[in-house]
Amino acid sequence: EAGVAQSPRYKIIEKRQSVAFWCNPISGHATLYWYQQILGQGPKLLIQFQNNGVVDDSQLPKDRFSAERLKGVDSTLKIQPAKLEDSAVYLCASSLDLFFFSGNTIYFGEGSWLTVV
Amino acid sequence: QKEVEQNSGPLSVPEGAIASLNCTYSDRGSQSFFWYRQYSGKSPELIMFIYSNGDKEDGRFTAQLNKASQYVSLLIRDSQPSDSATYLCAVMDSSYKLIFGSGTRLLVRP
Numbered sequence: 001e002a003g004v005a006q007s008p009r010y011k012i013i014e015k016r017q018s019v020a021f022w023c024n025p026i027s028g029h030a031t032l033y034w035y036q037q038i039l040g041q042g043p044k045l046l047i048q049f050q051n052n053g054v055v056d057d058s059q060l061p062k063d064r065f066s067a068e069r070l071k072g073v074d075s076t077l078k079i080q081p082a083k084l085e086d087s088a089v090y091l092c093a094s095s096l097d098l099f100f101f102s103g104n105t106i107y108f109g110e111g112s113w114l115t116v117v
Numbered sequence: 118q119k120e121v122e123q124n125s126g127p128l129s130v131p132e133g134a135i136a137s138l139n140c141t142y143s144d145r146g147s148q149s150f151f152w153y154r155q156y157s158g159k160s161p162e163l164i165m166f167i168y169s170n171g172d173k174e175d176g177r178f179t180a181q182l183n184k185a186s187q188y189v190s191l192l193i194r195d196s197q198p199s200d201s202a203t204y205l206c207a208v209m210d211s212s213y214k215l216i217f218g219s220g221t222r223l224l225v226r227p
Contacts, residue, residue, distance in 0.1 A: 042205050042217035098213055108160040
């Protein structure tokens with residue numbers, strides 16, 4: 001079974017530039033997540049999709065971050081304009097469904113490393 | 118603000134010893150609890166999950182849950198240098214969101 005795919009793996013941009021990250025979840029997984037992990041911290045949920053609808057985006061800085069999952073499969077996370085504090089790993093993850101019962105859990109991609117200079 | 122707290126460490130143990138990792142959470146309505154291992158430069162991978170009070174064992178790993186005390190722990194028996202990593206506690210809170218702690222760094226000395 002193929003895992004969660006993310007690209008690009010690494011990106012260096014200047015502040016105020018824009019960047020986009022792409023994610024393809026595990027086949028059949030309805031729920032897709034974008035987490036931000038700053039060095040030395042745990043992953044922080046940015047946005048959660050159930051199929052192509054947003055379940056939670058309360059911690060997404062909407063003035064600069066946007067995300068979409070148009071056909072309920074792939075997703076794109078965009079940052080525009082980037083700030084220095086956006087330097088982090090952006091982890092995409094997926095799960096069969098919303099609820100973490102009966103062994104349903106979340107599977108992470110390898111992450112997209114962003115450095116803003 | 119719902120929180121998951123972990124000691125950042127590092128926790129240093131000799132090879133063969135038992136490593137004990139602890140986690141507390143603030144949302145009393147939390148229902149499911151997970152431990153993830155994260156090697157440097159890699160993404161988190163699931164080690165164990167636990168839903169009910171008590172202990173759950175899987176090989177060298179034992180997860181312990183005490184909902185009354187809002188406390189979850191992970192014991193690693195016969196620790197190996199390959200266990201050296203950051204261990205993330207994650208909690209599904211009462212709104213079904215998975216919230217992560219900041220992780221505990223474990224170092225197993227040969």
